[in-house]
Amino acid sequence: MTNQRVLEVVEALEKTVQNFIREHQVTHAEYRQATDIIIDSIKSGEESLLFDVFFEAEATDVASQGRDGSTLAIEGPFYLEGAPVLESPYVMPQREDEAGRRLTFRGTVTDVDGSPLAGAELDMWHADAEGLYSNIHPSVPEWNLRGRFFSDEAGRFEVTTIVPPPYEIPKDGPTGTVLRALGRHFFRPAHLHLKVSARGFESMTSQLYFEGDQYLDNDVANAVRDGLVIGLQADGDGDVATYDFVLQRADAPAHV
Ligand code: MBD
Ligand code: FE
Secondary structure, eight states: OOOHHHHHHHHHHHHHHHHHHHHTTOOHHHHHHHHHHHHHHHHTTOTTHHHHHHHHHHHHHHHHTTOSSOOOOOOOTTOOSOOOBOOSSEEOOOOTTOOSOEEEEEEEEEETTSOBOTTOEEEEEOOOTTSOOTTTSTTSOTTTTEEEEEOOTTSEEEEEEEOOOOEEOOOSSHHHHHHHHTTOOOEEOOEEEEEEEOTTBOOEEEEEEETTOTTTTSOTTOOOOTTOEEOOEEETTEEEEEEEEEEOBTTOOOOO
């Protein structure tokens, strides 16, 4: 049986691409170049990088419309399920001599009325001081800077990690070739990725950036949004950053 939604969007996409080819008089060589780029990006193990850089922010904005909970952000290509479950006090898995400035990241998880959510799971992943992700870049120990931790009875959480640097996406593959051809740089502002979930609530994917980052206004993935940029307060030999996550009920009606 035909799924009406699939029919609607796939036919619209088909029409859009057909019109685009005609309008821009795309040659056969150009057409083949385009399919080769997509094939190469998959064969070279870029995961979803090509699509996430160009399009994921749009899909996320659509999902954020009419939400009462925290602003959503793109997942990006490097999320992995099954990160280590941490024991309190929470410290992200890291090398003994992990490079980078110490970061204490804390905040709360509440519902849309501000009531604390105890036992919410925060699944965090981010790059190391070299801008590399574990389980993606083989030089980084398995699960480094990937971990799951939980809010306490008052909905509060705190985890220790390092401040990641601005991030240069892999540029030696097809995605890099396309960006180079467009004359663009390869940087994203420094960021923490998080997925937050609690029983009875809609899971959300977030990403937090830091005030003063030089790439906030020119993220290669164009994914920075209001409310996702947090401050870093110096504290001893490290920094503290805070963010309060707001989850909405799993059955919450969307209002546009
Ligand atoms: C990342 O870490 C990322 O977040 C995105 C969007 C693209 C490539 C690497
Ligand atoms: Fe990332």
